[in-house]
Amino acid sequence: MKLYDSIGPNPRVVRMFMAEKGIEMPKQAVDLMAAENRQEPHLKRNPHGQMPTLELDDGSYLSEIVPICEYLEEKTPTPALIGSSPEQRAECRMWTRRVDLNICEPLANGFRFGEGLKMFQKRVHCVPEASAGLKAIAANRLQWLNGQMADGRKYLCGDRFTLADILLYGFLDFGKQVGQPLDPANSHIAAWFARVGERPSAKA
Known part of the structure; x- marks a missing residue:
């Protein structure tokens, strides 16, 4: 997996979630100030042009912070940050x-x-x-x-x-x-x- 990361509160939520779980993965910075997230390479990853985006091992992409965190919770259930029941x-x-x-x-x-x-x-x-x-x-x-x-x-x-x-x-x-x-x-x-x-x- 790889996290397309940037400044801003949304990517920070995912980074904080990962830190609580001890999840490490490669990160690639996307320059929001230069509108890199609104250019074609990133729009292919996330058509909304928003951050962050998670690249899965099969080459597909997940965006939106709650689905990303729910996916990470399922992959790494403990410690449970959504719930264990x-x-x-x-x-x-x-x-x-x-x-x-x-x-x-x-x-x-x-x-x-x-x-x-x-x-x-x-x-x-x-x-x-x-x-x-x-x-x-x-x-x-x-x-x-x-x-x-x-x-x-x-x-x-x-x-x-x-x-x-x-x-x-x-x-x-x-x-x-x-x-x-x-x-x-x-x-x-x-x-x-x-x-x-x-x-x-x-x-x-």
């Missing part, structure tokens, strides 16, 4: 989807349509007037999640560290760098963020 897997997938749709997507598009507009306007369809609203949606859902974390759980799935935590951490850390820092009033998420940041995989 149907119930655990369903719980992780529930939280992963909540985080992805309600926080990661509006946070990322708020950046693309705002501070990142100059870079993205020729690459994807941008709606600049939506930037502030998308950021507000992400902030509102973070407030909701902070309330959910008030029950004293260590991670999103209780005591289990999972893909849902990795996904949220990668995007909140990215948000901090692009004008969407975590509101310190979200004290339960702030404590969770510090806890996850102490894991060696956070350096991936």
